[in-house]
Amino acid sequence: MVINMDKLFADRMKNVHKSFIREILKVTEEPDIISFAGGLPNPGSFPVKEIEDAVSKVLSTNGEEILQYSTTEGYKPLRDYIAGRYAKIGLEVGADEILITNGSQQGIDLVGKVFLNKGDKVLVENPTYLAAIQSFGLCEAEFISVPLLDDGADLEALKKILNENEIKLFYSVTNFQNPTGITYSKEKREKLAEILENEDTVFIEDNPYGEIRFLGEDIPPVKYYLENGVLFGSFSKIVSPGMRLGWIVAKKEVMEKIIIAKQASDLHSNYFTQRVVYQYLIDNDVDRHIQKIKDMYRDQRNLMVSMIQEHFPEDVQYTQPEGGMFLWVTLPEGLSSMDLFDLAIKEDVAFVPGKAFFTDGGGDNTLRLNFSNCDEEKIEEGIKRLGNAIYELKKK
Amino acid sequence: MVINMDKLFADRMKNVHKSFIREILKVTEEPDIISFAGGLPNPGSFPVKEIEDAVSKVLSTNGEEILQYSTTEGYKPLRDYIAGRYAKIGLEVGADEILITNGSQQGIDLVGKVFLNKGDKVLVENPTYLAAIQSFGLCEAEFISVPLLDDGADLEALKKILNENEIKLFYSVTNFQNPTGITYSKEKREKLAEILENEDTVFIEDNPYGEIRFLGEDIPPVKYYLENGVLFGSFSKIVSPGMRLGWIVAKKEVMEKIIIAKQASDLHSNYFTQRVVYQYLIDNDVDRHIQKIKDMYRDQRNLMVSMIQEHFPEDVQYTQPEGGMFLWVTLPEGLSSMDLFDLAIKEDVAFVPGKAFFTDGGGDNTLRLNFSNCDEEKIEEGIKRLGNAIYELKKK
Numbered sequence: 001m002v003i004n005m006d007k008l009f010a011d012r013m014k015n016v017h018k019s020f021i022r023e024i025l026k027v028t029e030e031p032d033i034i035s036f037a038g039g040l041p042n043p044g045s046f047p048v049k050e051i052e053d054a055v056s057k058v059l060s061t062n063g064e065e066i067l068q069y070s071t072t073e074g075y076k077p078l079r080d081y082i083a084g085r086y087a088k089i090g091l092e093v094g095a096d097e098i099l100i101t102n103g104s105q106q107g108i109d110l111v112g113k114v115f116l117n118k119g120d121k122v123l124v125e126n127p128t129y130l131a132a133i134q135s136f137g138l139c140e141a142e143f144i145s146v147p148l149l150d151d152g153a154d155l156e157a158l159k160k161i162l163n164e165n166e167i168k169l170f171y172s173v174t175n176f177q178n179p180t181g182i183t184y185s186k187e188k189r190e191k192l193a194e195i196l197e198n199e200d201t202v203f204i205e206d207n208p209y210g211e212i213r214f215l216g217e218d219i220p221p222v223k224y225y226l227e228n229g230v231l232f233g234s235f236s237k238i239v240s241p242g243m244r245l246g247w248i249v250a251k252k253e254v255m256e257k258i259i260i261a262k263q264a265s266d267l268h269s270n271y272f273t274q275r276v277v278y279q280y281l282i283d284n285d286v287d288r289h290i291q292k293i294k295d296m297y298r299d300q301r302n303l304m305v306s307m308i309q310e311h312f313p314e315d316v317q318y319t320q321p322e323g324g325m326f327l328w329v330t331l332p333e334g335l336s337s338m339d340l341f342d343l344a345i346k347e348d349v350a351f352v353p354g355k356a357f358f359t360d361g362g363g364d365n366t367l368r369l370n371f372s373n374c375d376e377e378k379i380e381e382g383i384k385r386l387g388n389a390i391y392e393l394k395k396k
Numbered sequence: 397m398v399i400n401m402d403k404l405f406a407d408r409m410k411n412v413h414k415s416f417i418r419e420i421l422k423v424t425e426e427p428d429i430i431s432f433a434g435g436l437p438n439p440g441s442f443p444v445k446e447i448e449d450a451v452s453k454v455l456s457t458n459g460e461e462i463l464q465y466s467t468t469e470g471y472k473p474l475r476d477y478i479a480g481r482y483a484k485i486g487l488e489v490g491a492d493e494i495l496i497t498n499g500s501q502q503g504i505d506l507v508g509k510v511f512l513n514k515g516d517k518v519l520v521e522n523p524t525y526l527a528a529i530q531s532f533g534l535c536e537a538e539f540i541s542v543p544l545l546d547d548g549a550d551l552e553a554l555k556k557i558l559n560e561n562e563i564k565l566f567y568s569v570t571n572f573q574n575p576t577g578i579t580y581s582k583e584k585r586e587k588l589a590e591i592l593e594n595e596d597t598v599f600i601e602d603n604p605y606g607e608i609r610f611l612g613e614d615i616p617p618v619k620y621y622l623e624n625g626v627l628f629g630s631f632s633k634i635v636s637p638g639m640r641l642g643w644i645v646a647k648k649e650v651m652e653k654i655i656i657a658k659q660a661s662d663l664h665s666n667y668f669t670q671r672v673v674y675q676y677l678i679d680n681d682v683d684r685h686i687q688k689i690k691d692m693y694r695d696q697r698n699l700m701v702s703m704i705q706e707h708f709p710e711d712v713q714y715t716q717p718e719g720g721m722f723l724w725v726t727l728p729e730g731l732s733s734m735d736l737f738d739l740a741i742k743e744d745v746a747f748v749p750g751k752a753f754f755t756d757g758g759g760d761n762t763l764r765l766n767f768s769n770c771d772e773e774k775i776e777e778g779i780k781r782l783g784n785a786i787y788e789l790k791k792k
Contacts, residue, residue, distance in 0.1 A: 005624070005649050008564065008598060010513050013653050016660065022468070040465055048459030055451045063444030067636035069436055072418070102498060102662035109661045113534060117406050118514070135660040138509060168404065202404060228401070240463035242667035253401050257409050264412065264531040265505045266498035270666045271638035 015137040020356040021130060028350040034382035035350040036369040039178065039325060042300075045293045046240055047280065054279035062275070070271035072263045074100025074247070078278040082233065082247055091224045093249050099258055100269045104208045104246040107232035108132050111169065111204055112139040113261040114254070120168040123161060125153055127357030127366070129178045129206065132171050141168075143359035148177070150319075152184030155191055167201045174222055175210040176324025179357045179368040183322060186219045193225030202254075208234040208246070211290055213323035214298035223249065230254060235277055237325070238290055243273045297325065297372050303379050304371045311387030313394060325372035328354070331365040331390065340367065340393050347385040411533040416752040417526060424746040430778035431746040432765040435574065435721060438696075441689045442636055443676065450675035458671070466667035468659050470496025470643070474674040478629065478643055487620045489645050495654055496665045500604045500642040503628035504528050507565065507600055508535040509657040510650070516564040519557060521549055523753030523762070525574045525602065528567050537564075539755035544573070546715075548580030551587055563597045570618055571606040572720025575753045575764040579718060582615045589621030598650075604630040604642070607686055609719035610694035619645060626650060631673055633721070634686050639669045693721065693768050699775050700767045707783030709790060721768035724750070727761040727786065736763065736789050743781040 021037070028035040058066050073079065079095035086093055101107050108131070116122070116139035124132065126145035133143070146161060147154040153172065161167065174184045184192070196203050205222050210233070223229040234246035248258060262268070301320075304327060308318055317330040329351075331337060337353040344350060354366025374382065417433070424431040454462050469475065475491035482489055497503050504527070512518070512535035520528065522541035529539070542557060543550040549568065557563065570580045580588070592599050601618050606629070619625040630642035644654055658664070697716075700723060704714055713726040725747075727733060733749040740746060750762025770778065 005598075008511060008596060009653055010509065010511050010516075012513075013510060013656065016656055022659070043460035043464050046460050046463040048455060048463065051463065052452065052455045052459070055455070056448065059444055059448045059451070063448070064439035064442050067442040067444065067447065067638045068439050069632075069637045102666070105660075106662040113406065114409060115404060115406050117408075120406075131660060131663070134656075138657065138660050200404060202401075236465075240668065241465045242463045243669075244662060244664070244666045257405055260409065260412055260530075261534065263418070264501075264527065264534050265661070266502040266640060267527070268640070270498070270640045270669055272636065273639075273666055273669060 012138050012140050015140060016134050021352055024350070024352060027345065033345070033348045033350055034374065034378045034385065036371070036374065036382060037350045037352050038370055038373055040370070040373040041237055041241060041325070042293075042296055042372050045296060047284065047289060050280055050284050051240070051276065054276050054283060057283070058275045058279050066272050066275040068271070070268050072099075072259050072268045074098070074269060075271065075274040075278060078274050079247070081278065081281055086249070089218065089220055089224070091220060097249055097251060097255055099248045099255060099262060100274060101246045101248055101262070102244040102266070102269050103236055103241070104206055104232035104234040105131055105135070106265070107206070107246060107248045108135040108171070110248065110258050110261045110265065111202070111230060112136050112141070114257045115168055115202055116141050121165055123167045123170040123201070124359055125172060125177065126360060127179055127354060127363055128171065128359065129173055130356050132206070133359055136171070145359050148180060148182055150182065152182065152188040153192070155188065155195065158192075159195060162195070162199055162201065167199075169202050169204050170196070171204045171206065172222070173206045175207055176212065176321050176326070178209070178324070179326055179352070179354065180328040181319045181321030181324055181326045182328075184219070184222070189219065189222045190225055193222055196226055203229040204232070205229055206232045208232070208237055209324035211238050212294060212297060212325070214294040214301070215322040227251065238286070238293065239277055239280065243270070243277060245269060245273060245277055300371045300374065300376070300379060301327065303376055304369065304383060307380055307383035311384050312390055316390060325370055327369045327371055329367045329369060331367070333365060335393055336364050337367040338364070340389055343389040343392050344386055347389050349382045349385040349389070351386070408534050408536050411536065412530050417748055420746070420748060423741065429741070429744045429746055430770065430774045430781065432767070432770065432778060433746045433748050434769055435766055436769040437633055437637060437721070438689075438692055438768050441692060443680065443685060446676055446680050447636070447672065450672050450679060453679070454671045454675050462668050462671045464667070466664050468495075468655050468664045470494070470665060471667065471670040471674060474670050475643070477674065477677055482645070485614065485616055485620070487616060493645055493647060493651055495644045495651060495658060496670060497642045497644055497658070498640040498662070498665050499632055499637070500602055500628035500630040501527055501531070502661070503602070503642060503644045504531040504567070506644065506654050506657045506661065507598070507626060508532055508537070510653045511564055511598060512537050517561055519563045519566040519597070520755055521568060521573065522756060523575055523750060523759055524567065524755065525569055526752050528602070529755055532565075532567070541755050544576060544578055546578065548578065548584040549588070551584065551591065555591060558591070558595055558597065563595070565598050565600050566592070567600045567602065568618070569602045571603055572608065572717050572722070574605070574720070575722055575748070575750065576724040577715045577717030577720055577722045578724075580615070580618070585615065585618045586621055589618055592622055599625040601625055601627045603628060604633055605720035607634050608690060608693060608721070610690040610697070611718040623647065634682070634689065635673055635676065639666070639673060641665060641669060641673055696767045696770065696772070696775060697723065699772055700765065700779060703776055703779035707780050708786060712786060721766055723765045723767055725763045725765060727763070729761060731789055732760050733763040734760070736785055739785040739788050740782055743785050745778045745781040745785070747782070
C-alpha cells in the first residue's frame with residue numbers, strides 16, 4: 001500500500017509555495033537570455049585570492065579546532081568584529097547581543113520561531129521581500145501591509161494600522177529595499193522609532209544591503225534609535241553569499257530565546273567558514289573592498305538608469321536607488337508585468353514580475369530589475385530589448 | 397518605557413529550554429576536568445591537510461562560482477556521490493531525493509516544519525536524542541515514548557501505541573543511538589518496516605553514526621525496507637562537524653515540501669563548504685579515512701569498557717556499543733545520576749545525567765559517557781575516578 005502523504009503534511013505547508021523567483025530563474029538560465037531577474041552579487045567582486053589566503057592560514061594554524069563543533073552563538077572574535085563595526089556608526093552593542101546565522105534569511109526563520117503564534121499579525125511593507133513572506137507564512141502569520149513611499153513606510157498609515165491591530169512583528173528592509181530599492185530617510189527612522197517605542201510590536205530590521213551605499217550619506221539603522229529593535233546583517237553582499245553567513249543583533253532577553261531556537265535548528269552556523277571570514281576581515285582592508293563593490297554597482301546602476309531614460313516610454317516610472325542591487329519599475333496602470341514577461345522572454349530578456357512581492361494581491365503593473373549581476377554590454381542590450389517589449393505591450 | 401518582551405514570545409518557546417548538555421559543558425570546560433560529557437568526534441581524526449588541498453583546488457579553479465549563491469537542493473555532484481554510496485549498500489535513491497542540510501540537526505527542524513501541527517504526536521525512543529526533543533518541542537508536538545530494548549524499540553509496545561494513538565512521526569536513531577549506543581538488529585528493522593508500511597506515520601531515521609561501525613556487520617537502514625521512510629545522514633562524524641553538512645533522503649512528494657521549508661529557512665546550505673567536501677571526497681580514499689576513525693574509536697571504546705569492568709560496582713549495567721561515540725550506564729534502582737554528578741565533579745570527572753534524554757520524566761539512575769573525544773590516559777583515569785564516585789554514592 002502506498003500511503004497518501006498529502007494528508008500528513010502540516011497545515012503551514014498549504015500557505016507557502018516554491019519561490020516564484022526560483023521558478024523564473026530556471027526559465028532564465030538559457031545562455032542567450034539577458035536576465036535582470038536574479039538577485040546575485042557580481043561575482044567579479046568576490047575576494048577569491050584573499051579567501052584562499054585566509055583558509056590556508058586558519059587551517060595551518062588551527063586546523064583541528066576549526067573543523068570541530070562550536071558554540072551556538074558563533075565565533076566570539078567575529079561577533080566582536082561586528083560589534084566594532086557598529087560602534088563606528090555609534091551603535092553600541094555587545095558581542096553577547098550578536099548571534100551568527102546562515103545569512104540574514106535564517107534571521108527571519110529564527111525570529112518567526114521566537115515570536116509568532118499561528119494567526120499572529122506581521123506587518124510588512126507593500127511590496128516586501130519575497131522570502132520573508134515565505135518564512136513568516138510558514139509560521140502561519142497573518143500579513144498586513146503598509147504602503148511604501150519614496151522615503152520609507154507611510155507613517156500615517158502605520159499609526160492607523162497599529163491603532164486598529166495587534167501587530168506582533170513589523171518586518172522592514174530599511175536600506176535599498178528588495179524589491180524596490182527604496183531607503184528610509186533619517187527623519188523617517190527617527191519618527192518610526194518614536195512611534196514604535198511604546199508599542200507591543202517588535203521591529204525587525206533586515207539590512208543585507210546597508211554597506212552597499214554608492215550615493216548619498218550613510219544613515220544609522222532604526223535600531224540606533226530603537227533599543228528594542230532586532231537588526232539583521234549579512235556577509236553575503238560584502239564577502240560571499242555562498243558562505244551563508246549573517247547575524248542577528250538583539251537585546252539579551254530576546255537573544256536568549258534566539259539561541260534556543262538556533263540550537264534546535266542546526267546547533268550552530270558553519271564554524272570553518274566563520275573562522276575563514278574572520279581571518280579575511282582582519283587581514284584585509286575591508287572598506288577598500290566594499291568601495292570596489294560600490295564603484296562597480298554605481299556604474300551599473302547609472303548605466304541602467306540612463307538606458308531606461310532613453311529606451312522606456314515616458315509614462316513608465318522607476319526608482320533611482322542610492323545603493324543595493326535592485327531597481328523598481330512601475331508600468332502605467334492597466335498594464336500587466338506578467339504579460340510583459342511573456343513578450344520580454346521572446347526578446348530574450350527577463351525580470352521578476354512585481355506581483356510576487358505583494359501580500360495584498362496588488363502590484364500587477366510592477367517589476368523588479370537587478371543591476372548588480374550584469375556587465376555593461378548586457379545592461380545596454382537588455383534594457384533596449386525590454387523597452388521594445390514595453391512599447392509592444394502598450395500597443396496591444 | 398521599556399516593553400515587557402516576555403508576553404511577546406511565541407507559546408512554543410515555553411516548551412523548550414537551553415540545552416541541558418550545553419549548560420553542563422560550560423561546567424566541564426575547566427582544564428583539570430576529565431569530561432565524558434560532550435559529544436565531539438576526536439579532532440585527531442580530522443583530515444586537515446586533505447581539506448586544505450581541496451580548498452586550494454576548488455578556489456583556484458572555480459573561485460567565483462563557489463562563493464556565489466546556489467541551489468536550495470545542494471550541489472548536484474555531491475548529491476550524486478551520496479546516492480552512489482547508498483547504491484553500494486543496495487539502497488536505490490536518486491539525487492533528486494536528496495537535499496543537503498546544515499548537519500542532520502537541520503533535518504529534524506525541516507521535517508518538523510513539513511509535518512507537525514501543534515499537538516501532533518511524535519513517537520520517540522525512551523531515551524532519545526536531546527536536540528530532537530528540543531526541535532520537535534518547538535513545533536509544539538506531544539511526545540509519546542516507546543521503550544528501547546537491546547536490539548531496538550520494543551515492537552510489541554510500538555504496535556500497542558500505534559493502535560491507541562495517531563502518531564504523525566516516529567523519530568529513531570537506528571545505529572549506535574545517542575545516548576544509549578543501542579543499534580536496531582536486522583530482524584527488527586524488517587519487522588519495523590512491516591509494521592509501519594500501512595500506518596499513517598512517517599518514520600524519521602536519523603543516522604549520523606551509521607558509518608562508524610567498528611564491530612559486527614553493517615546493516616541496511618530501515619529506509620531500505622520502508623520506501624516511505626525519511627533518512628538523515630551527516631558528514632559530521634566522517635569528515636568535519638564544524639562544516640555543518642548533512643542530508644535528508646526522502647521520496648519526491650515529501651522532498652518537494654522539504655525544499656520549500658529549506659528555502660524559507662536559509663535559502664541553501666553553505667555552498668563553498670559543499671564544494672570543498674565534495675572535492676575532498678573524490679580526491680581521497682574515504683573508506684580508508686573512515687577505517688582510521690573506526691580503529692581509533694574501537695580502541696577507545698574497548699578501553700572504556702574494560703576500565704568499567706574493573707572499576708565500577710558489579711550491579712552497575714552498561715551498554716557495549718558496536719559503533720558510534722556513546723556508552724550508556726544504568727545505576728542500581730534508587731541511585732540518582734544527578735547526585736553522582738555532584739560527587740564526580742568533586743573528583744574532576746564529568747558526564748551527562750540521563751534524565752535529559754527522557755520525555756517521560758524517567759531515567760534518574762542513568763548516564764551517558766562519550767568515548768570518542770578522550771585519549772587513553774584520560775579514559776583510564778576518568779573511569780577510575782567515576783568508579784570511586786559511584787562507590788561513594790552507594791555508601792550514602
